[in-house]
Amino acid sequence: MSETQRQDHWNALHKHAEEGDTASLQTLLESLEPSETLRAFFRLSATDQRRLIELVDPERAADLLDDMPESHAAELLETLDAATAASIVEELSSDHGADLLGELGETEAKAILEEMSPANADEVRDLIAYSSGVAGSLMGPEQYAYPDTANVSVFLTDLAAKRDSVEQLPQRVVLTDDRGRPSGAVDIVDILLAAPDASLHSLARSVATVPVNATLEELEEFFDRYESSGAPVVDHNGRLVGRLRRRAFADELSELAQSNQLKVQGIVGGEELRAMPYPLRARRRLSWLSVNILLNILAASVIAYFQDTVSAVIALAVFLPIVSDMSGCSGNQAVAVSLRELTLGIVEVEDVFRVWWQEVSVGLVNGLALGLLIAGAAYLWIGNPWLGAVVGVALGLNTVIAVSIGGTVPLLLKRFGADPAIASGPVLTTITDMCGFFLVLGLATLALPLLV
Amino acid sequence: MSETQRQDHWNALHKHAEEGDTASLQTLLESLEPSETLRAFFRLSATDQRRLIELVDPERAADLLDDMPESHAAELLETLDAATAASIVEELSSDHGADLLGELGETEAKAILEEMSPANADEVRDLIAYSSGVAGSLMGPEQYAYPDTANVSVFLTDLAAKRDSVEQLPQRVVLTDDRGRPSGAVDIVDILLAAPDASLHSLARSVATVPVNATLEELEEFFDRYESSGAPVVDHNGRLVGRLRRRAFADELSELAQSNQLKVQGIVGGEELRAMPYPLRARRRLSWLSVNILLNILAASVIAYFQDTVSAVIALAVFLPIVSDMSGCSGNQAVAVSLRELTLGIVEVEDVFRVWWQEVSVGLVNGLALGLLIAGAAYLWIGNPWLGAVVGVALGLNTVIAVSIGGTVPLLLKRFGADPAIASGPVLTTITDMCGFFLVLGLATLALPLLV
Numbered sequence: 001m002s003e004t005q006r007q008d009h010w011n012a013l014h015k016h017a018e019e020g021d022t023a024s025l026q027t028l029l030e031s032l033e034p035s036e037t038l039r040a041f042f043r044l045s046a047t048d049q050r051r052l053i054e055l056v057d058p059e060r061a062a063d064l065l066d067d068m069p070e071s072h073a074a075e076l077l078e079t080l081d082a083a084t085a086a087s088i089v090e091e092l093s094s095d096h097g098a099d100l101l102g103e104l105g106e107t108e109a110k111a112i113l114e115e116m117s118p119a120n121a122d123e124v125r126d127l128i129a130y131s132s133g134v135a136g137s138l139m140g141p142e143q144y145a146y147p148d149t150a151n152v153s154v155f156l157t158d159l160a161a162k163r164d165s166v167e168q169l170p171q172r173v174v175l176t177d178d179r180g181r182p183s184g185a186v187d188i189v190d191i192l193l194a195a196p197d198a199s200l201h202s203l204a205r206s207v208a209t210v211p212v213n214a215t216l217e218e219l220e221e222f223f224d225r226y227e228s229s230g231a232p233v234v235d236h237n238g239r240l241v242g243r244l245r246r247r248a249f250a251d252e253l254s255e256l257a258q259s260n261q262l263k264v265q266g267i268v269g270g271e272e273l274r275a276m277p278y279p280l281r282a283r284r285r286l287s288w289l290s291v292n293i294l295l296n297i298l299a300a301s302v303i304a305y306f307q308d309t310v311s312a313v314i315a316l317a318v319f320l321p322i323v324s325d326m327s328g329c330s331g332n333q334a335v336a337v338s339l340r341e342l343t344l345g346i347v348e349v350e351d352v353f354r355v356w357w358q359e360v361s362v363g364l365v366n367g368l369a370l371g372l373l374i375a376g377a378a379y380l381w382i383g384n385p386w387l388g389a390v391v392g393v394a395l396g397l398n399t400v401i402a403v404s405i406g407g408t409v410p411l412l413l414k415r416f417g418a419d420p421a422i423a424s425g426p427v428l429t430t431i432t433d434m435c436g437f438f439l440v441l442g443l444a445t446l447a448l449p450l451l452v
Numbered sequence: 453m454s455e456t457q458r459q460d461h462w463n464a465l466h467k468h469a470e471e472g473d474t475a476s477l478q479t480l481l482e483s484l485e486p487s488e489t490l491r492a493f494f495r496l497s498a499t500d501q502r503r504l505i506e507l508v509d510p511e512r513a514a515d516l517l518d519d520m521p522e523s524h525a526a527e528l529l530e531t532l533d534a535a536t537a538a539s540i541v542e543e544l545s546s547d548h549g550a551d552l553l554g555e556l557g558e559t560e561a562k563a564i565l566e567e568m569s570p571a572n573a574d575e576v577r578d579l580i581a582y583s584s585g586v587a588g589s590l591m592g593p594e595q596y597a598y599p600d601t602a603n604v605s606v607f608l609t610d611l612a613a614k615r616d617s618v619e620q621l622p623q624r625v626v627l628t629d630d631r632g633r634p635s636g637a638v639d640i641v642d643i644l645l646a647a648p649d650a651s652l653h654s655l656a657r658s659v660a661t662v663p664v665n666a667t668l669e670e671l672e673e674f675f676d677r678y679e680s681s682g683a684p685v686v687d688h689n690g691r692l693v694g695r696l697r698r699r700a701f702a703d704e705l706s707e708l709a710q711s712n713q714l715k716v717q718g719i720v721g722g723e724e725l726r727a728m729p730y731p732l733r734a735r736r737r738l739s740w741l742s743v744n745i746l747l748n749i750l751a752a753s754v755i756a757y758f759q760d761t762v763s764a765v766i767a768l769a770v771f772l773p774i775v776s777d778m779s780g781c782s783g784n785q786a787v788a789v790s791l792r793e794l795t796l797g798i799v800e801v802e803d804v805f806r807v808w809w810q811e812v813s814v815g816l817v818n819g820l821a822l823g824l825l826i827a828g829a830a831y832l833w834i835g836n837p838w839l840g841a842v843v844g845v846a847l848g849l850n851t852v853i854a855v856s857i858g859g860t861v862p863l864l865l866k867r868f869g870a871d872p873a874i875a876s877g878p879v880l881t882t883i884t885d886m887c888g889f890f891l892v893l894g895l896a897t898l899a900l901p902l903l904v
Contacts, residue, residue, distance in 0.1 A: 006802070033673050033676075033677070034673065034676040034677055035672065035673060035676065035797040035798075038796070038797070038798055039797065039798045039799070039800075042798045043803075043806070067676070069796070156644060156645060159641065159644060159645060160645050163641065163645070166639075166641050167679055168623060168679065168681065169623060169639075169640055169641050171620060171621060187618075187621075188621055188640065188644075189611060189615065189618050189621050191644065192608060192611060192640075192643065192644060193608060193611060193612050193615070220487065221485050221486065221487060224485075224486040224487065224519070225485070225486055227619055227620065229620065229681075246699075247698075247702075250699075250702055250706075253706070254702075254705070254706055254709065257706065257709055257710065257713070258709065258792065258795070260713075261709070261712075261713045261716070261788065261791075261792070262788050262789070262792060264713070264716075264717070264788075265716070265784045265785055265787065265788035266781055266784060266785045266788070267785055267788055267789065272788075272789050272792070273789070273792070273793065273796075273798070274789060274793065274799075274806075274807060274810040274811075278810065278813045278814055278817075279817070281814050282813075282814045282817040282818055285782070285785050285814065285818060286817070286818050286821055286822075288781075288785075289778065289781055289782060289785075289818060289821075289822060290821070290822075290825065292777075292778065292781050293774070293778055293822055293825055293826065296773075296774045296777050296778060297774065297826075297829050299773075300770045300771070300773055300774050301770075303769055303770045303773070304767075304770050304833070307766055307767075307769075307770075310766055310769045311763065311766040314759055314762055314763040315756075315759075316769075317755055317759075317762045317768075317769040317772065318752045318753075318755045318756050318759075319752070320769065320772065320773055321748075321751075321752055321755070321772050321773045321776045321885065321889075322745070322748045322749065322752050324773045324776070324777065325744075325748050325776065325777075325780075325881065325885070326741065326744065326745055326748060328777075329718055329740075329741055329744050330737070330741060332717045332718060333717055333718045333719055333737050333740075333741075335717065336713065336714050336716075336717035336718070336719055336724075337714070337719065337724050337725070337726060339713075340710060340713070340714060340724070340725070341725065341726065343710070344490070344521070344725075345487040345490070345491065346487075346490050346491045346494045346725070347491070347726075348491075350458065351495075354495070354726075355726060358726040358730065359726075361730045361734075362730050362733050362734045362737065365730070365731070365734040365738070366734055366737060366738050366741060369738055369741075369742070370738075370741060370742075370745055373742065373745055374745065374749075377749050381756070429777065433773065433777070437773075
């Protein structure tokens with residue numbers, strides 16, 4: 001699609017939204033690819049976005065909200081009146097609806113729930129009650145559970161009644177005992193091959209369940225162990241309360257990974273789109289920057305302490321930012337690998353010494369190479385081999401320090417309950433800057449007679 | 453699980469591998485959670501890892517290889533003799549096998565293929581032929597395709613024969629015409645509710661296919677548009693050649709996202725685990741660091757140019773690293789948001805002016821705040837308001853420059869075919885460092901009489 005066409009679409013969306021022309025809006029939205037829709041939508045002003053959502057039918061509005069990041073969808077919901085918002089939430093899956101309402105203020109969420117049909121509202125309310133990041137907050141209702149006394153034709157009759165609303169038939173149905181606890185599961189394959197009067201019980205095999213408060217790590221164990229496309233979720237009495245689809249779990253993991261990537265680069269909260277209001281974007285970014293500038297001033301105070309040395313060998317001022325930046329680069333590589341291994345679950349805090357040792361081996365090689373490079377550059381420029389030696393040794397040693405800190409800090413932060421994605425970088429650069437400045441200027445002070 | 457237990461497991465793995473005690477190895481592996489297995493495995497030396505893979509039966513070895521990142525699995529395969537490697541690849545899904553063999557040298561891959569059963573080898577060979585990142589490289593065989601003349605009982609007979617090997621029944625089966633082209637699809641739900649003599653044709657609805665050379669972006673459009681758990685893949689004649697599972701596609705996207713996160717932090721190739729041999733790890737990291745150090749020296753040459761100013765006002769040496777680091781932080785936030793929006797597909801290179809403008813608004817606010825902070829700190833420390841003004845104005849302006857570059861460079865790099873994840877950081881920091889040093893020292897040179 002050419003940029004001109006895109007511009008046309010966007011202009012048309014804008015015009016239809018402003019004029020309140022619902023019919024044209026719907027026709028246009030239907031003709032666009034989902035990704036094009038989202039792109040055009042995010043180019044609209046906040047007012048036009050709200051108008052468009054209000055104008056189109058709730059089902060289409062729900063589709064749009066489904067495609068965009070959660071925080072932005074929640075913000076949009078907040079700007080609508082409760083009745084309109086409720087009609088859209090009714091069209092979302094109950095777990096997604098619960099996620100969005102969970103991000104709103106309590107009063108707003110309550111107002112919307114009151115406008116919904118009582119059954120749907122109850123379902124969503126139950127899900128909001130679970131804290132985020134556990135099975136309960138990710139599950140939906142289990143639509144294919146049957147008493148273990150039922151036979152195949154009971155299932156078929158139920159399926160025929162639901163036919164029009166079936167989107168994804170699961171791989172298996174769940175059987176429950178007389179107290180509502182899962183007692184087995186029957187593969188759809190076996191139902192296909194069975195006679196209508198066969199009892200489901202006779203086709204059943206054992207069923208693995210997850211508790212409603214299972215964490216993401218426990219869910220990962222579960223889905224690694226079982227190939228199934230979903231898991232029955234049970235409460236503390238072992239009663240079936242819902243179904244967690246593998247896809248809902250995978251989506252949650254992928255949102256988390258993307259949010260971590262933003263955090264690593266200093267986006268507090270782990271989410272920002274440029275369509276968000278700019279005071280919010282500025283404030284969030286600034287909260288991280290202002291911590292960083294204080295840490296930077298702290299680190300640079302080391303330079304202030306060695307002022308006399310700098311003023312005696314002014315060339316050192318050129319190398320201080322290089323040492324600071326290069327140590328940051330080396331350290332950040334180590335941070336990245338540790339975050340990756342934490343995500344894969346192959347390291348934990350107990351591995352900290354092994355990780356440190358594996359970083360030191362790489363740091364020694366790279367420190368030697370970088371040290372020689374910068375020493376050579378310093379010598380070529382200034383012509384004093386001792387200056388080259390000071391800068392080279394300092395960068396070499398500081399590279400080893402940087403990878404040691406970069407590799408281990410994420411594990412230690414996680415151990416102490418801090419978020420390694422957001423905090424590793426600032427901790428790393430503050431320590432390595434201080435060490436780097438201290439090494440360059442300390443060595444230079446010792447070797448001062450040879451440098452001037 | 454406690455650390456002592458973990459240590460015990462690891463010791464036992466190590467001992468059994470060394471002693472060649474296959475039976476104990478298998479028993480131990482069966483008792484461990486998948487994530488624990490991987491963690492213990494990655495603590496083994498490269499030799500022990502190879503031994504273990506050789507000792508356990510091919511199915512279990514394939515399970516292990518399935519769980520670890522592709523590049524590491526490929527390296528392990530490379531160390532095995534062709535016959536052992538072949539027996540393991542036979543146990544992998546054909547698309548995964550093709551991915552691994554695709555990472556090996558041509559001779560090694562050929563040797564392994566020759567040891568495999570001809571049918572499996574052909575399947576894998578076909579898949580290797582597709583370039584990575586297109587539908588063909590991600591698909592597996594389509595196991596549930598039937599001529600559109602078949603009836604329900606043909607399907608049921610086939611299913612009964614396959615019963616033991618069925619792991620995931622798809623939501624629908626595909627019908628093909630007499631030239632092997634998909635002509636429709638039948639939902640499993642409808643088969644469940646139909647009589648055995650009903651023709652599949654009478655139950656069919658239209659089917660959406662993806663071409664074998666569809667890119668990841670096109671696949672994303674497809675899976676956004678259709679709720680289905682998989683897509684029939686067709687060649688350029690429209691003939692059915694395989695099935696792409698949604699999960700295989702989602703896994704590929706998530707690998708890509710993780711690899712991008714590593715690249716952003718300077719891990720060339722987008723993959724590193726500490727279990728890899730350290731010369732390889734050092735070399736890959738160094739290739740990025742050595743480019744960076746040259747760019748750093750280039751940027752720092754601006755300081756060398758202004759040596760006289762620095763030597764007249766030595767306090768400037770303290771502020772240069774702060775300005776460099778803070779501009780890098782601000783710019784990297786903008787890079788992160790642009791990478792995120794590129795991933796979501798809501799920006800492209802045509803949006804570069806809009807993105808720039810949205811960054812400037814945030815940059816002005818944050819530049820003002822950071823500029824005031826650093827000006828205040830400089831004034832408190834040195835007592836000269838003009839020095840505060842120079843440093844504050846320089847950091848303020850450079851913040852606007854940094855976010856402008858950080859926001860737009862990823863889009864421009866992508867436009868010109870470069871990888872924005874790996875290249876945005878170095879481009880950003882080089883330009884902002886040069887601008888930052890130039891602003892601080894240029895303004896200081898102009899205001900020199902007021903500073904000394």
